[in-house]
Amino acid sequence: MASAVSRPCRAYHRAVSTPAHPPIRRIALSTGGGDAPGLNAVIRAATLAAHNLGWDVVGIRDGFNGLLSPEEYDDGGVISLSRDRVRGIVHLGGTILGTTNRGNPTRYPVERADGTVVEIDRTPELLDRFAERGIDALITIGGDGSLSIGHHLNVAGLRVIGVPKTIDNDLEATMSTFGFDSAVSFASECIDRLFSTATSHGRVIVVEVMGRYAGWIALHSGVASGAHAILIPEIPFDLTPVAETIAHRNELGSKFSIVVVAEGATPLGGGHSTIEAAGQGHSERLGGIGSKVADELERLTGKEARTVVLGHLLRGGSPTSFDRLLALRFGAAAVRALADGLDGRMVCLAGDSVNHVSLADISGKQKKVPLDCDTVRTAREMGISFGDLQG
């Protein structure tokens, strides 16, 4: 009886090769930026789809660090992705490849002998490493930073397909990124739990969620779980109308209120609440807006307020079935795109289909919450305050 390992696989798709796109023998997968539930599902689908075309698949450790600094890894920084290696990982959070948001090869921080840190462009070296290892194409799975790097590498000559990942859902041209649904589901469950303690104590509870410059997580989890106010980066807030909403609820006998605030929300005329300013090789770290909002609401309403910061909990855990399926579809579509001879594209969700768009078109762009979108309108019509003049 033939074993599952030795059984030849049926090729469902035939790879196209042209003079501009010679046949692919080996591809690399890389996961970059903050992790998101669903990364492992992309890795599995892409690996299986590529093997079915007869391609070899390798995974680069920690973004591109495995290629740039192989001496730092016991396994040489690049691992073979066999069918066995990607078995049983679809439901696992995180990424089996590791990730980093401090390893941009175009602005790689290097410490000099005198202790100062400078940023250097290691693109030519990185391209050499791809060539030395016989890697014909890259599937880069990441957010805005990783996709911009992917675009840069593509312009420099590497065949690249991007896969959009982020719990923040702030990437252009895709209806959703994988990771977002898992983050929203978990945030909603947490807010549900906070309702009971807020009700019992008659308190205001402010829930701070991730969402650096876009308020998708705050908006969706806030509306889904029935929050009374939602503060998002797209609508600079004034806490007076929020305090009025809380006071009005109090008068009507609802002594508690739930406020969801995105980490990147800003007061009218004010700036971001940061834990660490942007530095060499990394962007600014946001945080702290939840407790500022709670303190101010306590002052304005006279009600006891508490803050819960969900932070990195939103990035952990098993992906929802929606995210698993989306991630699997994205992984297979990325390989399909390469097999079709495409290059410099990002797979995306367009209605019911997975399609692709040019990396050049989405690179450096962010998808903000449109203020006239149906979810914002729904929230307003239900009396949820956004801390602006409309309530």
Ligand code: F6P
């Ligand atoms: O981009 C996703 C995200 O979760 C942001 O919402 C958040 O600001 C950021 O990552 C935090 O990343 P880290 O703490 O890993 O640097």
